[in-house]
Amino acid sequence: MGMSEQDRRQASSLQRPPTSDSEAWEVYWEAQGQSWRSQPEIDGERQKHLTERRSIKPDIEQGIYPFKAIKLNRADIEWLLATHENGRGPVDWKDESQRERKGLDLRGTDLSQADLSGLPLTCMLGGLKVNEPATDEQRNMAAVRLEKAHLYATHLQRANLCWAHLQEAHLSWAQLQEAYLRWAQLQGAHLYGAQLQGANLRETRLQGASLSRAELDGVHLNEATLSDEKYGPARLADVRWGEVNLAVVNWTPVKMLGEEHRAHLSKAVDDYRVAVRANRQLAVILRDQGLNEEADRFAYRGQVLQRQVWRRQHRYLKYLGSWFLWLLAGHGYRPLRSVLWYLVIILGFALAYYTFGHLSLWPPDAFVYSLTSFHGRGFFPGLEGKHSLHDPLIMLAAFEAVIGLFIEISFIATFTQRFFGR
DSSP, X not given: OOOOHHHHHHHHHSOOOXXXXXXXXXXXHHHTTOTTOXXXXXXXXXXXXXXXXXXXXXXXXXXXXXXXXXXXXXXXXXXXXXXXXXXXXXXXXXXXXXXXXXXXXXXXXXXXXXXXXXXXXXXXBOSOOTTSOXXXXXXXXXXXXXXXXXXXXXBOTTOBXXXXXXXXXXOTTOBOTXXXXXXXXXXXXXXXXXXXXXXXXXXXXXXXXXXXXXXXXXXXXXXXXXXETTTEEOBOTTOBOTXXXXXXXXXXXXXXXXXXXXXXXXXXXXXXXXXXXXXXXXXXXXXXXXXXXXXXXXXXXXXXXXXXXXXXXXXXXXXHHHHHHHHHHGGGTOHHHHHHHHHHHHHHHHHHHHHHSTTTOXXXXXXXXXXXXXXXXXXXXXXXXXXXXXSHHHHHHHHHHHHHHHHHHHHHHXXXXXXXOO
């Protein structure tokens, strides 16, 4: 990333633009080899103030940090990065020899709603390390405040963001490889396409967060929270899970995925289709890891949502067929429902047989006749000579036989798909 001597001469000869000309400043910074900068440079008084603050020695017990409780903006951060370590500049993640450097110490700093998109904040200190002895209060005092901050494509590799306040922050395509996000508050955050390989998200609050297309290979999700009443569930469509261990996540509070929650609000067919895909994708990865009970729950949600897709696409035959399979056996995920329907049909027709054939069928006989009609297609030796084909009893038996055949076919098809069509 070094500049040639000619480039240096050209950069030094380039005049500093007027403060109000943002486009000219971008050209100027590009010539200076600092393409990540976009704001006019802060004035001398502000530089002096930040320099004095940077010299403050941190004290964990007292909760003292260089920029604690100070509101900084993008221009401030750009200047701090450019002058980091006496002008050495920000940590370059591509240079492996620099990965052990310390980034900016922004512990306790207020960066809420700041636009920090694309900045090289690699290895920044935004919280206390996990192995540093500290109380919860001390950790909270050290946590950087980034609520609703814009961190689009920001370089945060190996950044320490433990306990960081990142609620509703925009982290799409952010580079968070090996970042420390334990106990971080990520409720409602946007992590679309974020690179999180090797990141530590243990006990992280991810309720309502969007993780769509995020790279999670090697991420630690122990005791991560994915849903609550305030922010709702996280969105997980098209997540690239890699080798993430999903057994350490508590899936019990996750009644539905964020995609389904959004679909119910919008009622849009495209949102329902995304919700179907999200549930089925999660079910596959959970089943691959042997978490069959959790996988069944999300696979079932996918089937239920697919019915909504067919209804909104006006594919009514498929919608009615899906509705019937749901009513019969919950698409194979509610087997007790089938047993209940079986008993209702057998007992219901037994009562009908007794009502229409009480002179020849007493209650035990009516029950056996119903059971045989359901499975034997309406033929019961000994009654053919006593009843004609026009007899209501025979007609009921034929009707029950048709119902029995249809239910058995549906039952077999549903459970075949359920257990062998995974």
